[in-house]
Amino acid sequence: MSRTLDLDSEDLSPIELAKRQACHMAVDENLPKSAKVIGIGSGSTVVYVVERLLKKPGIENVVFLPTGFQSKELIVSNGLRLGDPDCYPDVDVAFDGADEVDANLNCIKGGGACLFQEKLIAVLTKRLVIVADSRKNSEKLGAYWVKGVPIEVVPMAYTFVLRELKRLGCKEPKLRMGAPGKAGPLVTDNGNFIIDANFGLIDKPEELFKQIKLIIGVVEVGIFSQMIQSAYFGNPDGSVTVKKNDGTQRIIPAEVTVASAVQQKITGENPNVITV
Numbered sequence: 001m002s003r004t005l006d007l008d009s010e011d012l013s014p015i016e017l018a019k020r021q022a023c024h025m026a027v028d029e030n031l032p033k034s035a036k037v038i039g040i041g042s043g044s045t046v047v048y049v050v051e052r053l054l055k056k057p058g059i060e061n062v063v064f065l066p067t068g069f070q071s072k073e074l075i076v077s078n079g080l081r082l083g084d085p086d087c088y089p090d091v092d093v094a095f096d097g098a099d100e101v102d103a104n105l106n107c108i109k110g111g112g113a114c115l116f117q118e119k120l121i122a123v124l125t126k127r128l129v130i131v132a133d134s135r136k137n138s139e140k141l142g143a144y145w146v147k148g149v150p151i152e153v154v155p156m157a158y159t160f161v162l163r164e165l166k167r168l169g170c171k172e173p174k175l176r177m178g179a180p181g182k183a184g185p186l187v188t189d190n191g192n193f194i195i196d197a198n199f200g201l202i203d204k205p206e207e208l209f210k211q212i213k214l215i216i217g218v219v220e221v222g223i224f225s226q227m228i229q230s231a232y233f234g235n236p237d238g239s240v241t242v243k244k245n246d247g248t249q250r251i252i253p254a255e256v257t258v259a260s261a262v263q264q265k266i267t268g269e270n271p272n273v274i275t276v
């Protein structure tokens with residue numbers, strides 16, 4: 001098994017360092033000793049989850065489920081075992097990023113257009129752990145993430161879905177365009193389009209989710225409600241804020257997160273591991 005990820009702290013910006021600390025703490029505190037199947041989310045943050053997982057003994061025996069092309073590449077290029085959700089529907093834990101997380105651990109996801117597969121893993125896992133930097137830690141959805149709720153739609157239905165979203169109160173739903181080099185709309189890993197729908201501050205995420213989901217042509221909605229067990233946010237000072245779905249919140253001080261990183265570098269072990 002090749003283990004290639006070894007990101008050097010010196011090359012990382014303060015934001016990247018914060019994301020990394022959050023991921024390392026999240027893995028250390030949530031990786032079950034007996035984990036057999038692990039879900040890997042999409043985006044720039046989960047790279048540090050994989051970095052930490054690669055240090056764990058026995059990780060070569062675990063099956064990893066991706067949530068899109070990028071996380072599949074991340075799994076395969078690091079020599080980890082790749083699986084499919086249809087073959088491994090019982091997931092022990094999943095780690096994923098988010099675009100915004102509110103006080104009740106509802107979140108917006110899909111900034112990277114992977115929301116459908118991310119939601120599939122979210123419903124299959126016993127424990128969904130979100131990793132992010134402090135810019136994503138919000139009181140109410142829509143406060144920081146103003147690009148809108150990502151919605152995956154069947155291409156032939158997109159005009160209808162745009163119309164229905166306006167009826168639900170979204171002033172200007174937008175079909176997401178492809179990156180430079182791609183003429184026309186972005187196409188997801190599942191062959192669909194993405195609509196970004198800004199509803200302003202979202203008071204009732206669960207309700208809005210249900211309303212959007214009922215529109216014909218909608219495959220999945222980037223509102224994740226009542227699905228997350230805990231969220232780890234890396235702060236600029238090196239500390240990590242942990243929010244749990246029981247309403248508790250705690251801060252892991254920078255001394256602890258940095259000591260863990262140093263210890264791990266020297267011995268490959270983390271003194272603060274709380275295995276579950």
Ligand SMILES: O=C(CO)[C@H](O)[C@H](O)COP(=O)(O)O
Nearest residue numbers: 043044045097110111112114
């Ligand atoms: O939902 C996602 C992809 O669909 C990502 O998890 C979300 O966009 C966060 O990405 P990053 O870790 O790069 O901030």
